[in-house]
Amino acid sequence: MTTPALSPDDLKSLVRTVPDFPEHGIQFRDITTLIGHDEGLKASVDHLARLAEAGGAQKIAGMEARGFIFGAAVAVQLGIGFVPVRKPGKLPVETIGTDYALEYGTDRLEVDPGAIGEMEDIVIVDDLIATGGTALATAHLLRQAGAIVDQALFVIDLPDLGGADRLRDAGVEVQTLMQFEGD
Numbered sequence: 001m002t003t004p005a006l007s008p009d010d011l012k013s014l015v016r017t018v019p020d021f022p023e024h025g026i027q028f029r030d031i032t033t034l035i036g037h038d039e040g041l042k043a044s045v046d047h048l049a050r051l052a053e054a055g056g057a058q059k060i061a062g063m064e065a066r067g068f069i070f071g072a073a074v075a076v077q078l079g080i081g082f083v084p085v086r087k088p089g090k091l092p093v094e095t096i097g098t099d100y101a102l103e104y105g106t107d108r109l110e111v112d113p114g115a116i117g118e119m120e121d122i123v124i125v126d127d128l129i130a131t132g133g134t135a136l137a138t139a140h141l142l143r144q145a146g147a148i149v150d151q152a153l154f155v156i157d158l159p160d161l162g163g164a165d166r167l168r169d170a171g172v173e174v175q176t177l178m179q180f181e182g183d
């Protein structure tokens, strides 16, 4: 695997912060500027793919919608399959699902259990971990479907919101490319 062209610090400088979106008081860490940069997306994926490969990923799971961008690209890089973790009502088969709390509001995630092999080592990839609710719900669903989930990768960590610690408490190792203080 080639050395990523940009360091995590370089990548951090490409993330745009939008205050008060989608609600007052939220500092929205916007990856649009990161993935729109010539080398930003590829370098982010290169870093994540190295971590997933070291963790022995047999498949990558990414959450709708920004987890699809990074997760699918990591899966391509490693030559392994991708499991889409979807918003409700999108999958055309019988799903398993779970409701969970967000930093702002609530949501539901669903997966196709047929996409997941028994004891398959699946690594979770998403753009950002805040409270960890989304990633915990994803780990729960994948484990319910028979997968081993012991690693989750994020481009951005908001450590003050405690999500990475919650995942670690659930037996999931967390690695991220950068951190932003506050919420």
Ligand code: AMP
Pocket: 026, 027, 028, 029, 030, 063, 066, 101, 102, 103, 126, 127, 128, 129, 130, 131, 132, 133, 134, 135, 163, 183
């Ligand atoms: P959580 O479930 O609280 O860890 O929230 C993670 C999800 O919400 C991620 O998939 C992000 O896309 C989104 N999100 C939460 N907080 C922010 C934030 N401050 N900036 C950008 N995206 C966020």
